[in-house]
């Protein structure tokens with residue numbers, strides 16, 4: 001596979017990585033973007049494409065998936081080159097004194113600067129420790145709801161006690177045949193308003209709450225789920241007829257190969273200087289959920305602002321000594337640049 005060259009390698013095509021393409025483009029920097037997932041959009045696309053987000057400036061309400069479509073559209077004039085479905089494994093200096101990455105598919109790319117927008121790292125769901133779980137995964141057991149309609153008229157078990165479990169129970173109760181929520185505590189960890197709604201639906205018989213119980217085993221054939229067995233701490237077991245199990249036990253955060261690149265870390269995050277999003281290694285910057293500094297707010301809008309700061313700093317790093325006149329986009333328009 002031929003070595004590709006660009007100005008900035010962006011690791012992670014989540015919302016923040018996508019906006020970074022735009023901000024780098026405004027600085028006339030070309031970008032290659034790599035993501036381990038098959039689609040751009042990070043957590044928004046993988047975990048909540050159909051959930052409304054309410055705190056994106058100028059969008060009183062926008063679905064996770066819609067936000068990603070808009071960000072891709074905004075980045076498109078800068079002709080980013082996407083390398084999807086491949087994880088960045090290696091990052092090291094090459095003989096040209098440039099940063100060079102290598103992906104799990106063997107793609108090599110070199111650039112003067114690297115912008116890490118890798119979110120929670122190589123993220124994956126926390127999976128319940130159940131025997132034969134793999135045979136049901138992606139058939140009857142799902143950790144994300146990609147299309148709510150898939151569950152219309154079905155019997156569902158939702159496991160977990162946080163916001164995702166409760167929000168999806170409320171949402172899917174509108175279309176499913178039956179929703180059973182299994183949680184190992186009687187108290188939920190969701191927003192109080194959502195929990196109140198859950199309790200109201202439970203009292204009305206629209207949702208079955210099975211608490212405090214834990215998942216014990218799955219029964220079915222060829223990945224087609226028939227029953228979920230749950231067990232209380234006292235040893236009482238119950239069988240629930242279900243076609244789908246949706247465990248929402250949160251995300252496992254694992255920096256993966258990023259932890260081996262010599263970056264200064266702070267409990268699974270990359271320590272940056274918030275002034276320009278630089279890391280301890282010259283030419284490597286980090287933004288979004290993965291970047292840490294005191295009082296950091298892990299929000300999409302925080303990542304957007306960091307993308308602007310980082311792009312501005314990267315411009316000087318890639319073109320040292322070159323004068324750059326900062327302009328509003330209303331003045332500069334969207335500059336035309338060649339593909340990476």
Ligand SMILES: Cc1cc2nc3c(=O)[nH]c(=O)nc-3n(C[C@H](O)[C@H](O)[C@H](O)COP(=O)(O)OP(=O)(O)OC[C@H]3O[C@@H](n4cnc5c(N)ncnc54)[C@H](O)[C@@H]3O)c2cc1C
Pocket residue numbers: 011012013014015016017034035036037041042043044047048052053054055086087088089117118119120121122123164256257258287288289290298299300301303
């Ligand atoms: C259910 C839920 C609801 C939320 N609601 C809101 C909300 O209302 N408002 C808000 O502001 N935030 C919300 N968030 C948080 C928000 O989604 C995150 O802050 C945001 O996604 C962070 O964006 P990011 O681009 O930094 O990282 P991510 O979205 O995590 O994207 C990072 C990408 O990097 C990729 N990656 C990681 N390591 C590698 C590697 N080595 N090689 C290649 N690719 C790699 C991953 O595959 C991933 O696609 C919510 C989160 C969840 C889970």
